[in-house]
Amino acid sequence: MIQIDNLSFGYKKDKPLFQNLNLSLSRGHIYGLLGKNGAGKSTLLKNMVGLAYPLTGTCSIDGINASKRLPAVLENVFFLPEEIYVPALTTNQFVSHTAGFYLKFDKEAFYEYLSEFEVPREAVLDKLSFGQQKKMMIAFSLATNTDLLVMDEPTNGLDIPSKVQFRKIIASALSDDRCVIISTHQVRDLESLIDTLVVVHNREIIVNQELDSIAERLLFTTISSKEGQEVLYSEDSVRGISAILPNPEGVYSRVDMELLFNALTQENTAILSLLNAKQLHHAI
Numbered sequence: 001m002i003q004i005d006n007l008s009f010g011y012k013k014d015k016p017l018f019q020n021l022n023l024s025l026s027r028g029h030i031y032g033l034l035g036k037n038g039a040g041k042s043t044l045l046k047n048m049v050g051l052a053y054p055l056t057g058t059c060s061i062d063g064i065n066a067s068k069r070l071p072a073v074l075e076n077v078f079f080l081p082e083e084i085y086v087p088a089l090t091t092n093q094f095v096s097h098t099a100g101f102y103l104k105f106d107k108e109a110f111y112e113y114l115s116e117f118e119v120p121r122e123a124v125l126d127k128l129s130f131g132q133q134k135k136m137m138i139a140f141s142l143a144t145n146t147d148l149l150v151m152d153e154p155t156n157g158l159d160i161p162s163k164v165q166f167r168k169i170i171a172s173a174l175s176d177d178r179c180v181i182i183s184t185h186q187v188r189d190l191e192s193l194i195d196t197l198v199v200v201h202n203r204e205i206i207v208n209q210e211l212d213s214i215a216e217r218l219l220f221t222t223i224s225s226k227e228g229q230e231v232l233y234s235e236d237s238v239r240g241i242s243a244i245l246p247n248p249e250g251v252y253s254r255v256d257m258e259l260l261f262n263a264l265t266q267e268n269t270a271i272l273s274l275l276n277a278k279q280l281h282h283a284i
């Protein structure tokens with residue numbers, strides 16, 4: 001659905017943020033785009049949806065260059081920015097002014113999402129709290145039913161129950177036709193929600209891999225001692241030592257995204273090369 005070829009981008013020509021970046025994202029997935037503050041997540045998302053223009057290279061949506069901003073493409077794309085500004089309208093007025101841009105908008109689903117998020121449906125939007133405004137916009141973005149849904153830090157400003165609701169609602173709104181991309185620097189917010197991890201670091205995409213494939217290559221476990229173990233990365237925790245080990249026998253474990261993210265952003269080359277190795281050689 002999204003194809004990025006040799007993207008180079010910088011807000012200033014002499015300060016590139018990305019150089020020759022390549023990325024391909026498909027329908028039927030929920031991608032988590034992770035990167036440290038300032039890594040360029042928002043900028044990458046803006047390039048994807050045609051709100052920032054590559055210096056060289058292309059970003060295309062279903063084969064059409066996103067920079068062209070063609071209405072036929074945009075009616076099937078929803079981008080929820082990190083900072084939102086809502087007008088002084090009721091939800092109903094907002095829907096009647098805006099939903100027409102999205103051919104597959106589902107009004108019933110919108111009000112269902114609103115009630116799941118406990119946002120009052122009669123409210124005037126600019127009188128809602130920031131978290132409520134964000135939840136209203138998340139509900140709207142899901143109800144557009146666009147094939148491409150891009151959300152920049154959607155969980156910022158949400159309280160803990162709302163983050164749980166968010167994960168539930170997004171999971172229910174995924175279909176085989178839809179490609180959902182969610183960026184965050186709060187790794188835990190994406191746990192049990194995304195199926196594919198994309199990590200941007202040092203101007204590059206260092207990982208773009210399904211969690212199942214990561215779990216095949218790496219073993220996430222808690223150990224009491226590192227003695228005699230081939231530990232690739234570890235952090236002390238209250239329960240012992242949280243560790244990432246190689247997984248030659250293909251034992252299943254749940255990917256600890258926070259641990260993995262910390263290892264990757266500390267440029268753990270052993271983990272990077274295991275993840276990016278083409279072939280797996282599991283013992284039988």
Ligand SMILES: Nc1ncnc2c1ncn2[C@@H]1O[C@H](COP(=O)(O)OP(=O)(O)OP(=O)(O)O)[C@@H](O)[C@H]1O
Nearest residue numbers: 011017035036037038039040041042043044184185
């Ligand atoms: N409009 C702009 N003009 C100039 N520089 C910008 C602009 N927007 C972002 N930048 C710079 O580009 C870099 C990447 O910013 P970006 O917002 O894409 O990062 P991010 O990974 O989304 O960060 P965060 O997690 O803090 O939201 C930062 O150094 C930022 O200062």
